[in-house]
Structure formats: structure tokens, C-alpha cells
Amino acid sequence: MTKTLMTTVAALALATAAMAEEVRVYNWSDYIDEALLAKFETETGIKLIYDVFDSNEVLETKLLAGGSGYDVVVPTGTFLQRQIAAGAFQKLDKSKLSNYGNVWDVIATRAAKYDAGNEYAINYMWGTTGLGVNVAKVKEILGPDAPIDSLSLVFDPKNAEKLAACGIHMLDAPDEVLPAALKYIGEDPDSADEAVIAKTEAALMAIRPHIQKFNSSEYINALANGDICVAFGWSGDILQARDRAAEAANGVEIAYNAPKEGALMWFDMMAIPVDAPNADAAHKFLNFILDAQNMAAASNYVYYANGNKASQEFLNEDVIGDPAIYPSEAALQNLYTKSPYDAKVQRTVTRLWTKVKSGT
Template sequence: MKKIGNSLLTSVLALGLAVSTQASAEEVVNVFNWSDYIDEEILAEFEAETGIKVVYDVFDSNEVLETKLLAGSSGYDVVVPTGTFLARQIQAGVFQKLDQSKLTNNGNLWNVVSERVDKYDPGNAYSVNYMWGTTGIGYNVDMIKERLGVERIDSWDVVFDPEKLAKLKDCGVYLLDAPTELIPAALNYLGKNPDSRDKGDLKAAEDLLMSIRPFVRKFHSSEYISTLANGDICLTVGWSGDILQARDRAAEADNGVTVDYAIPKEGALMWFDQMAVPADASNADNAHKFINYIMRDDVMAKASNYVYYANGNLASQKLLAEDVIGDPAIYPDSGTMERLYTIMPYDPKTQRVITRLWTKVKSGS
């Protein structure tokens, strides 16, 4: 769930160009993954080891991926939707069951993750976890201290209390352009079930979001990496790994900006990006080989060390860099883990209500 939102480039590409999947003599696997989500060395090493050419293509919104899958004949062999989207796509018959006998690295998986994924993909029959993360608050430490007088953020108050957020208006507040992330957060803050579909609850969430709307500069799902790192904004609700990337970019640039990420004490949304194989994949066998390769402990560790997201691979944990496995923002402690919540996909009717609500919030009227 790295970058939802209307990513234009991707949607233009996704709808305009059909991916060519000629079954030439050369063995290929067509992979469609999130942008900035892999260490490209992994792809080169896979090619060298197996002789299978990887055609790697990226998207930055679940919606674009889903529309492409639902149109049929996407031409991809491996795709990486987020759990909530995956569940609906399984129901629509988009994917084929994985052949577990080909996934010999199955023993590496982490039951903490696969048990949670079970509600999206019963029995983990159709998918294998690639990465998971949380949706929390990224902030500029100095600007927040200056305006709110606190060393660090530990509560959703700073976002959902209009009085507090008003103090941050001048330095810039971003929110993810993703109703399925912000509405559960608002519901959770109100003490309601984050996965509620009740009309009254949703109305309460809408009122809460409308009350903070005047202080939000922009709704966007990827721009905050650079704006936060450059010091152009002081607060964003965003995805863990993206904010940590902003933190590292700011540290590397040595521009006097210190970024930090908080999983607020009230809890945060936990999401899972899952590798799956479309039912009409023309290279299903190679797709299994690719997934199995990614499931290797050293490969998965390399991927996480590169993108700063946690993975669902227990065996890889001993190979992770200290600033990944030792960072509670990436691998939260067990107390924090218990406060993380998950949500289920909305049915079409509720989806409509949610989208409409979101349009209202974004347009501010």
C-alpha cells in the first residue's frame, strides 16, 4: 500500500499500453510491483541464477492495478496487491491458487504475518507476503517542537484535534489521498471500530475529518517523501517505509531537517502487500520460481534492508540490518503490535459511501 492515489503516469501507462508477453524462446516472468519497492540487484541475481528474464513494471496505486486485473488479460505473471484489495480480487476470480509444492521456501514464513493475512486470503492459498507496514504519522521534529512544545508525537491528537492541527497549518500538513486509510484512523480515534460500516459511525468520521480539513494543505499519497525530507511540510499521515525513506534522505542531505515516524498510542492500521499470480498468467511456472526466490531468507532480507519495510519472512530476520530489525517503527514491539488493527474490503455499496465522503472531505464542502 505504498502509494495509492491518482497516479497519473501509471494509470496512463496501465490503460494505454498492453504489456507484450510474447512466448518467445526466451523464458520470462512479467512482474508488476509498487514503485521504489525492490533492490534491483535482486532482479539481476534472479536472472543470473535461473536464466529467466524479469520484465519488471511498476504502479503506485492499488486502484490502477485492480482495474487492470479486472479488465482481464493483464499480461502479468506476478502482481503485488494489498490485502484488502487482494481479498476482493480473489472473490472476482482474478488469481490462481499457488502450487505449494513449488514453493519450497515455505518454511521461512512468519506465522505472525500469515495468520493476519488469513482473513484476506484464507489459508494463504493464493498469496505470499512481500512486505507489510503501518499507516502512522511522519513529522519534522524541530518544527513540531517549536509549535507544539513536544519532543515527540505519540498520539493521533496532533492530527484529529483541530486546535492542535491549526498550529501546524503554516508549516504544511499532508494527508494520504486514501479514504481506506484515513477513515479507519478517524474511527479508531473516536473509539469506534475502525472497520465499521455503520452510517452513524461514518458520519462521525466525516465530521471529524471535515473539522481538520481547513488545516490540510494537500491530499497526496507519495509526494510527502520529498516534501517532508526537504522541510516543505511538517506533518503527514503516511506509510511507514515512505516516511523512513524521507528520514534517511533528510539525514543524507544533511539539510538540518530531522524526520521521525510515530505509530500513535491509540493504534494504527496494519497492511500487507501480497505476491499473487493471475489466473491467466502465461508463465505461471516462472511466477512460482520468482516468488519462491523472493521467499529465500537472504533475498527477503536484502529487499527489506533496501526499502525499510518489514517482511513476513521469519528466517530473514537474522540477516536484517540492525537499523531495520532494531527499529520499532519498522518492527514494532509486541505491545505496539497488539494495538495495530486491520480492516476488511468494503462492499460496493459502502465503497460508494466512503468514496463520496472522501470527495466531500477533499473538496471541503
């Protein structure tokens, strides 16, 4: 009896030792080909614990509260910058990232706005913020010349009013909407001047009565079901809505357009928290992601562009060839980025946003 117990304990101890190396990844939901996760485990022998979130705010709260227990997290650029400032991340040890040479300099340079010198993070996916359009319905209301690739589709009150009954949704994210509003009224979208930002209030208040809802996730289903006509949202989400509608074969045709006036570019970045329990394994995971074929597999699965130049030769044609995912060289020049607001401006922005949303 004692002997059996001893062997069991010994076996358990061995098993634990064998499993000791693990890595905990916290990524956006629906944001990876799950086959890659199994592949990582077989290749490295490291146990992968994969967890998902659906808002930057939730991730940020966990990071700022400390002791999240995660080894790899995926914040969006603007959030990343603030979190770096708060001391939430550790610098990457690039000597452990043998695939680092694969990164696409165009994206790395732009992402450096949030992470100077690309010291803390690598780009995972990137995209734009633009217009999701139920083409048939919008053309029925606004005519065949409907400006479906222009900010004026929603920011011009005349258009918004006509589309109101059919339904307009807008991201509930001032960081995304205010730059677009600034762009529409001809100001610098990256302005941090409170006086300039205040100018958007009038523009937004003019269209607000025609906006059915400000939200950051419901518009995917709403678009796909044909409940609404236009959504100002994230490229990937709108493409997802397009695919869902196509799958459902419900006669709804959704198109994504980055506004011709210029579109905001966003970056989802992989970084390692300062208190990551398994920093070494985290680096192995990042290096795995930096592999050209792995990255291509991820993009082929989620229909987002990535920041990996070498991966492009492995991308499917419906990804690399879709200008909604990989814009042309010229269109790429038309994309802009935005710096995060400091605390004081952030409060002004949030307050303005609340005022706009509540309509008073």
C-alpha cells in the first residue's frame, strides 16, 4: 500500500516537472487559427494556456491591477503606449527572437509611434477603421451615386438623416471616431489640442440624432442580419459581417471601404507583461508567431493584414489580393495613425463623447 502511494507520488512529481514549462497567452477572441496553438505545443513541448478577451479596457484593467499571470498579451497600439508608460511591460530580448528579421519595416515604423524603437512589442495584426455598408439598401436610399467610400456617408447630416431609419451604428470609441470627425472637418486627426478637438462636438451633434447606437461589437451581427445600413467600425469586424451574411445567404451584401479622405490605422501588438511568470517561454511564443508560415496561417484564418513581410508569399490570394485587407501602396499612404491622449485630454475626450452619446 505504502509502496503504491510512493510510486504514485513519484510519478506525479515527474509529470509536474515535465509539464513545468508553460506559457499563458491572452489574445482577442476569434483571432488565431487554433491549429497553430497545437503546433506550438508539439514543436516546443511547452504547454500553452490560451485565454481570450474582447476589449482593450478589460485587458488594461488586468494589467494595471498587476499580477495578471499572463505571459503574452495583445493590446492595441494606443493602449500599448500608455501601458508601457505605466511600466506594465518588459523589454523584448531580441536575441531570443531569431525570426525578428521577418518584420515588415513599413508597419514597424508606423507602430513605433506607440512603442519607440519597437523595444516592447511586435505587431500581430493591423487594420483600418472605416465604413461597413449594406450596399443595396444604401443605394436604394441615397441613389446609385451614394458616397459609400467617403466619410460624408455618415458625417454629412443630410446623408445621415436619410439613412437613420435604416440604421447607423458607430463605434463606441472616441479614440476612433474623433480623428475621423477631425478629418471630415479638415483638421489634423492626430491633434491633441483641446480647442481643436472641441470642434468635433458640433459635427457629431449634428448627426447624433440619426445614429441608432454607439457600440463596438453589436454592429457585426446587425450588419450581417440586415438590421442596419451603415456601421462605422473596424475593418476586420466588417469583413466578418460580410462573410457571415454570405454564409447565411440572406441576400445581404456588405462591403468594407476605408474612407477616401484617409483612414485611421490601428495595430494589435504582442508584448510581455513586466511580471510575466514565464518570460522565456513567452519569447519562444513570439518567435513562433514571427515565423513567416505561422503568421501567414493566422492571417489566412482571420482575414487581417499582419506586420510580417516574409509571410506575404504564403498568404492566400483572397487575403493579400483584397484591397480592404492589404491596401494598395497609394492607399497605404492615405492611412494615418494617432497618438494616445494624455490623461487630461483623455478626460475631455471622454466627457465630450458622453455628451455626444447622451445627446445633451
